[in-house]
Amino acid sequence: MTVINNKIIVRPESAIQPTFVIYSREACHLCQEMICALRNLQAQKSFELEIIDIDSDPQLVALYGERVPVLKALNDQQEICHYYLDLVALDAYFAKIR
Numbered sequence: 001m002t003v004i005n006n007k008i009i010v011r012p013e014s015a016i017q018p019t020f021v022i023y024s025r026e027a028c029h030l031c032q033e034m035i036c037a038l039r040n041l042q043a044q045k046s047f048e049l050e051i052i053d054i055d056s057d058p059q060l061v062a063l064y065g066e067r068v069p070v071l072k073a074l075n076d077q078q079e080i081c082h083y084y085l086d087l088v089a090l091d092a093y094f095a096k097i098r
Contacts, residue, residue: 018097019048019074023064025055030083031069037085038071045094050074073097 020038024031038049054060054068064070070082073093081089 016097017046017048018094019050020080021050021052021072021074023052023054023060023070023072024068026053028068034069034071034085041090048074 022031022035022038024035035049035051042049052060054064067082071080071085071090072078073080078093080086080093
């Protein structure tokens, strides 16, 4: 549900485009591989992708440390996978939200 100009707009769930966040580091080859794989996947599935460099925030460094990349769903903060893109886990998440 979205509110625009005091009007409530209800979109069918299939129209809701999920947003995923990758917590990463700049010089991380696993991070680059996951980002590349997800960008390629965007041609097949509709989703937004945000990339956050954990080194820009000391709290994120403390939280994730060396455990990057981490892929999370933005709307519910569910961790989908870390280190490598888990397509089975990602497909299961898509099935859950659609």
